[in-house]
Amino acid sequence: MIIMKKIFLFIAILAIATTKISFAQSKADGAFNQVLTAYFDLKNALASDKKDLATAKAKALVVKIDAVPHKDLPADQHKFWMEQSTLIKAKAKELANAKDIKIQRKAFEGISYPMIKTLRTIKFNTSTVYVQHCPMAKASWLNEKENIENPYYGSMMFECGDVAETIKAK
Template sequence: MKTVILGLALFLGTLVQPALAQKADVSGKFNQSLKSYYALKNALATDKSEEAPKLALALQTAVKEVPHKGFKETKQHLLWMSESAVIQQKALELSKSNDLKNQRKSFEGISIAFIKLAKELKLNTQEAFVQYCPMGKFSWLNEVKEIQNPYYGSQMYDCGTVKDTLEKN
């Protein structure tokens, strides 16, 4: 009887292990894309329009590397497919511009999509802050609680408020 139970436990373990590894891979790659998002946000917040195109392409690559088939729930998979497509399209759009105003317009679409993903997927391994600028009515994610406004940069670097805190998962 002990042998049967042990055999069953080992069998179930082999079924669960790949699923856990797949979830860890999805989470890891998602968090890499989030780091790429933050790098782009930081460049825009400090008016570095010459860095933004390269960072947008790095973001696009990071998003492509998230193994979307690792989402077990259909709802999560569909959300990832729709929002990641927006991020990739807007990142490509941003990468083709050297104009800070146009880059920030593209970043708006990236931010809206990333906020949806972070809130719904709950994969962030670090605390994240949804911040909001009442002047332009823009939102973005930030890795720190202090406001770093990517839409107005040096003009109004600290304009905004923290609207939501996404706990680490």
């Protein structure tokens, strides 16, 4: 009887721990997807040549990054996220303070590479994401659509680039 109670207690504790871990991961995934949406908003502002909107979207991206519950992540992901988020935030702040869209676009490149690396490593996306590359800019970015929308040249070369990789939904 006592052994049976200990077994049930062990199973209950295991179930609670598993539920807590999966809840924490789903909470983190939701926050990461909000970061990804904020990134897409910024990319879309640059692709449509909207400098002032890009400034606002860069600030919104920083807010979303700060909202990620990174302490709930496993240790290796936490360390990785802290490194990448630091890079992304620094470039997002640089982009937000830029007075020229060309400088904003250069800063966006510094946002895109850690975002691509984060998505590949943590695999949090709930929908398919496309890694696109512009040979003229020699730079890549993430897109929520398969159609090319070049944030590095905007209307000058809106469709310049190709899909380099497809990252399927989690």
